[in-house]
Amino acid sequence: DAGVIQSPRHEVTEMGQEVTLRCKPISGHNSLFWYRQTMMRGLELLIYFNNNVPIDDSGMPEDRFSAKMPNASFSTLKIQPSEPRDSAVYFCASSNSDRGTGYTFGSGTRLTVV
Amino acid sequence: QKEVEQDPGPLSVPEGAIVSLNCTYSNSAFQYFMWYRQYSRKGPELLMYTYSSGNKEDGRFTAQVDKSSKYISLFIRDSQPSDSATYLCALYTGGFKTIFGAGTRLFVKA
Numbered sequence: 001d002a003g004v005i006q007s008p009r010h011e012v013t014e015m016g017q018e019v020t021l022r023c024k025p026i027s028g029h030n031s032l033f034w035y036r037q038t039m040m041r042g043l044e045l046l047i048y049f050n051n052n053v054p055i056d057d058s059g060m061p062e063d064r065f066s067a068k069m070p071n072a073s074f075s076t077l078k079i080q081p082s083e084p085r086d087s088a089v090y091f092c093a094s095s096n097s098d099r100g101t102g103y104t105f106g107s108g109t110r111l112t113v114v
Numbered sequence: 115q116k117e118v119e120q121d122p123g124p125l126s127v128p129e130g131a132i133v134s135l136n137c138t139y140s141n142s143a144f145q146y147f148m149w150y151r152q153y154s155r156k157g158p159e160l161l162m163y164t165y166s167s168g169n170k171e172d173g174r175f176t177a178q179v180d181k182s183s184k185y186i187s188l189f190i191r192d193s194q195p196s197d198s199a200t201y202l203c204a205l206y207t208g209g210f211k212t213i214f215g216a217g218t219r220l221f222v223k224a
Binding site for chain 2 (some may be wrong): 016031040043045048050055056061083091093102103104106107110
């Protein structure tokens, strides 16, 4: 099993540009999470999908952020327009547990907005 | 008040030392308690989880939960340089929402 696969690993973009982050969860996992990690705020949950349906997006900071999961093997997180304060490491995680007892995280996308 | 408090460190210890990492929490509704380890430039990986007060042991690692004090700990025996990482506590409230601590950076010196 290749684990949770995220792309790109690094992204540098200019303020105002659109950024799309991609995630392939582990096959058979029915839950998918997008997290953002910064030194100041730690790991923050942005959005959670269950069986491809968004269940909780209360962590999405602004309307500039959107996420989709068109099928069980793919999800995207889009930021449009991007701002310097969006600079962070974005993690995707998947799980087959309904008790939150363990997620498998990808290696993350390090986003820098200049 | 944050739901989960964790000292960010850094914590530096010599090889072979016993390490104690801790978190406190405020919400008594938390049901499951987890510890994740995160190496530099990697995603967090689950180390252990428990759902009751008491101790749970896995090799050199012991997780301890005290629900009455709202306090959880991770002990690492015979620490190794390969244990150098950031350790995050995580608490599950139900409804698929897991709250992570800020993480404690640990350095084990050879």
